[in-house]
Amino acid sequence: MTNLDRTLAPDFKAIDNINLIRPAHQKLDNGCNIFCFNSGDQELVRIEWIFGNLRFNPALPLLNMAVNTMLTEGTSTLSAAQIADKVDFYGAFLQVEYGYENSQVVLYSLNKHLHHTLPVIVDILTNSTFPEKELETFKRNQQQKLQVSLQKNDVVGRRNFNKAVYGDTIYGVGASFDNYKALQRDELVAHYKEQYQPSNCTIIISGKIEPETLTLITDTFDKGWVNGDKPADTTQPEIVPATELFYFTEKPEALQSAIRIGTPMINRSHPDFQQLQVLNTVLGGYFGSRLMANIREDKGYTYGIGSGLGSFKQAGSFFVATEVGADVCKPALAEIEKEINILKTELIPDEELSLVRNYMLGSLLGSLENVFSHADKFKSIYFAGLDYDYYDRYAATVKSVDSARLLELANKYFHFERFYKVIVGKY
Template identity: 70%
Template sequence: MLDRTLAPHFGAIEHIKLVEPGHIKLPNGCNLYYFNSGEQDLVRIEWVFGNLRFNPAKPLLNSAVVTMLTEGTSKLSASQIADQIDFYGAFLQSEFGYDNSIVTLYSLSKHLGSTLPVIKDMVTDSVFPESELETYVRNQQQKLQVSLQKNDVVARRTFNKAMNGDSLYGLAADAADYQQLQREDMLVHFKQMFQPSNCTIFLAGKIDDSILKLITDAFGDSWANGEEAADTTQPEISSADEHFYYIEKPDAIQSAIRIGSRIINRNHPDFPALQVLNTILGGYFGSRLMANIREDKGYTYGIGSGMTSLKHCGSIFIATEVGADVCKDALSEIEKEINRLKTELVPQEELDLVRNYMLGSLLGSLENVFSHADKFKNVYFSGLDYSYYDRYTNVIKAVTPQDILDLANKYLDFDKMYKVIVGKY
């Protein structure tokens, strides 16, 4: 009989085994990485394109071109694209990101012969019909108008703009920017961006030679590069001199707070240990910010800190919405928690808890072959390899309270952080 008075045995995580990808370099310069695992005849294919150099005069070209890929080609209308994908029980989306943009297809293996031609048509022959562009502009302006009523949205936009200036990372579009979109500009942008030399394909699922042949036949020799190579360089990021922003909303019940600064990205050797520091501060439900500002003070329903790792920079930030009457007190408590990490050693018991949480979260995130592909993409686009995860786990297991204190003093300076408050202060 099972003795339920005894806790189940657990052991330390020593090594995390990741699925190694296969690699094919297509003649047109496109790289294909494939991850073969799983029992279901389902595949996920991602076509990842580097975003073109940001042009502040035409700030929405990248995002509009990517978002409107499904709106029609010279052969297929938007409804025909949607109907053909739906008919085969597949799922398709195009998604804009800060560094790269992704076209994703989930499809049963047996239907790839019917769904792949739709994607091929989209990435080679999108035409951005004028009527669809007008609808897109109108819808986006309406969404923006609604979003700008939310304090947290305004805070995030203001924070990103202050920290990243007139770069793609700092983009805070207004209604007039959508009016600038011209079909001719989008077609030129599309032809330069969506070509094989600027594309990496990630294939994950139950894969055999026939599936690889379908992909390589569709996106190999028959997909040619254009005359002009994709320019994916980006302007140097220039941050604002002003570090405090207060946008008053006299009738606000809650105030949105966003605090943070630019820091290192995943390429830097300090990054894994800094993630431990961030987790202690506000990276999980048992964090210090949650314990103080939510559980003890009751100023907010939720508060957290996070880190981003982008191609050209990284950032650490704290975000919350608090009662308007306690905004100053909440800001003071956030500063106190940051300074406490810089002056007091983290208790070993707390560090061990965070250590186990982070290692367990990493292991738990590898639930299927798609997750393994995602982990590979993280390091691939940072110019790293799988040895990063070995170093990550080793650093988490070895980091000491003194290391955390040293990192806090090196990277966390409340006075130099960007602070945005939207509401009442």
Template identity: 70%
Template sequence: MLNRTVAPESQAVNHINLIEPGHAALPNGCQVYWFNSGDQDLVRVEWIFNNLRFDKQKPLLNMAVNTMLTEGTANLTAAQIADSIDYYGAFLQAEYGYDQSQLTLYSLNRHLEHTLPVVVDVLTNSQFPQNELDTFVRNQQQKLQVSLQKNDILARRAFNKAVYSDTIYGLSANAIDYQQLQRTDMLSHFKQMYQPANCTLVISGKVDEATLQQVTGAFANWQNSFEPADTTQPSITPVTERFFYTEKPEALQSAIRMGLPMVNRSHPDFPALQVLNTVLGGYFGSRLMANIREDKGYTYGIGSGISSLKHGAAFFIATEVGADVCRSAVEEIEKEINLLRSELISEEELSLVKNYMQGSLLGSLENVFSHADKFKNVYFSGLGFDYYDRYTEVIKSITAEELQTLANKYLNFDEFYKVIVGKY
């Protein structure tokens, strides 16, 4: 009988066993990666495109074009697209990201012959009907109006604008930006961006040879346009001002967002910085949570993170606190930053964080789709799967002295961009 009074013995994570993808390059330039695992008759197909170069005069094109991909083609209305997918119990979703945008299909393998032709039509014949565009603009303006009433949204917009300046990462859309969307611009953008030479196709699930041939064969006639996709991006120049305060005299809570530009996943220091971030504010037992939530009671939640993007990155701390304790909360955040720079992390705390991070990594690999997601993280950062071996090795071996050195190198509170929305 299992003795439930004895805790199971903990085991160190020595290696992350990731599913290696198959790879092929199609004649039209599309790069195909596939992950075959499991017995369930289910497949996820992702068509991933690098976004076109950001244009400050037309800032919403990347987002609007991707969001409206399924709103009508030359052959199908938005309702017909939805019905054609729903009928077979499949799911089709357009997802926009700062660096890449994608169209994702979940389908039973046996229904691919019916669902794939719909995707082909979407990726080759999207028309962005004017009536659907008018509805999209109206809905987005209403959502924006609601969002701009929230202090945390205003703080995030101001922080991104400061750190990433006039790039796609720093975009803070206004109502007039939606009004300037033109169907002709969207059609031109679509033809340049959504072509096979700018596409990475990732297939995961039960992917046997027949399924692979079926997916790639459906796009055999997919051709590139005459104009190559321009996916370069403007350089990032953070602004010089460091403090941004939007006063709201009636606010009961103040939103705090602060941080600074950081190295991204491709930098050798990134795994170690993830450990440092976890200690500070990267999990529920972090120092920021222990101090500002548990001890002081200033907030329900506070956290820190590193947003790793293709052309940039930022370290940030975010929270909402009672308006009357906003200044005190900022002082406590500064104290925690300075403690990382001046005092060594105890062996007990560091061991807890290491175990948490290794366990989280293992727990995130729950199915074949998770393995595909891990692949995308490194692939679009220009890295290989050996990144995760380096990552786990850093977590296991990093010392308190090394973390203190990193804190002094990267976390100077005087250089932080600080955004306050509410009362201070």
């Protein structure tokens, strides 16, 4: 038996390449795209029906979210309870998911039960009725959740920051009580008919996909599923960031102040983005980051602080977010500014950069635990208009970017005096 010397850290092992499962693709006659990730031994598939959200209307900002959330609340033939019972009876799992740019219906089902579970999806995508009673319940529940959320400083800070950076767009407008009150059933139905049609749908199937499984799915969602008269308008308004840079929401009794600062930024389609991810990780992108070491470990101002890069199809942002003791809000801001300025004036030491490289590559590798996660990686690039060379370049970039280049990037993109600064609590 070999004795393990626990005083020595294990050696790093270089990650040479990351092998991603690539999908088979076909396009149905009705315009629906299907991508298949065939892997695994279990007789289980995950099927995702993903729809581009319609053009955002600031006067009715909740339509995309409300329609998606209420898809399972009843059809012309099934009540919400009957939909749930049918899915549960066959050991399947059904959920709806809403995002800024896409809305989706997700089904996990055993292959042998698909001929029972798929008709439920067909009914949801073609015959949802958005019953008045369920709509009123939805509005009431969402208003109660909003009331609770708006008591949290970090939620208010995030909403104010997004509004400043993204303006009156789907990324920037937060829900209000009046927005929920304004929801009308006829508007939900019209929105549903335009958005949930095959020419605006991408189906992603992952799991053990037998030939007969694929045939069943394609037959179900090809000939019987037709487009409406009006194509889905998924264009989005131009983003106009705010001119005001400082936002303070005072809460005199607050024990903590929420801080959210940052700026509009490039998204993942820009050639600098992956190198900027390395710089962001050094600053605040993992537990060993500089912001954590300074503001949590050294100063004790917070339990946690981080920075991030938001990337959407037509927008991006860089942000730093934390909650600190209300009495140390100004000193915390000064330390954040100091750490950003150090990145602009001093080269990152090789040892620190090596640690960040291994963390980032290890995180990517660790995130590929099953076929579903391979499909998720595909979605990130497909809906951003990118290809698999994005991940090849990612690994190469993380390995090769040097401290001199990161110093250049910090000076190119990080201008603290031009950052939006949002404070909620005391200042």
